[in-house]
Amino acid sequence: MEEEKVIELIRHYRHNLMNHLQIIHGYASMGKTDKVQQKINNYIAYLEEERKLVNLNAPAFALYFLQFDSLHSNFRLTYHIETEHKDLQPIDKLLVKRCKQLMENVVRLTDKLEIYELTVRLYDLASKEIRLEFIVKDCLQHNINADNSQETAIYNDGNDMVCAVSVIYE
Missing domain, CATH: 1.10.287 (Helix Hairpins)
Structure with missing residues (x-):
């Protein structure tokens, strides 16, 4: 850098x-x-x-969130790291790529003039699978199921919008 x-x-x-x-x-x-x-x-x-x-040993992933506020001024970020993996170096760049994809969907589906609370969760789905969720509070979206791809899921959870992706950890 x-x-x-x-x-x-x-x-x-x-x-x-x-x-x-x-x-x-x-x-x-x-x-x-x-x-x-x-x-x-x-x-x-x-x-x-x-x-x-x-401490995840994923410097690019950590840096993405440490500079998040300067990149996305209309989102108030909180994140929760809930993984048992301590070395994500092998998937560091892939995690950043997936975060950017999720954030592209979030930006596309929100109003750039509104302020949103965004919660990011990183947690284990299985021993070799990690889940990333971007949860936008009080952002109920309609007809978003059509936007789902094989990699990304976008859905409503109550009044919140969730954009999520799973990453295989090897």
Whole structure:
């Protein structure tokens, strides 16, 4: 990665950290200790998920999500890493490719002027199969079953839209 891109990623990461700290500081200055505790707990949970992400030994996959906010400004991302696999290096590039495909579908099926909550889940389906799900909260879409391909499934789950794909791990 070029030095400029690394610095841009660090700048973006620092900006997000400062946002979290400013919110916590604001609640602390108003004496709202319950809100301070809630925000700190939320940020600790976020950092725990980030730790799991960067420890997958899939640097391109981790980098995709670390720079996600700068690529998709109308999505508020959370992710949950629920896999037992600790070395995803063999499928690192494939995971990024599948993420980009899922995100293309999400962007195509959403309004670029709306803000959406996007939850990404990575979990084990079987011993050699991993599932990626991009879940857009409160984004009920109609007639999306026709968009399913052999690789990608797009469906409604309650009021949420789910774009999912399975990846074989060898």
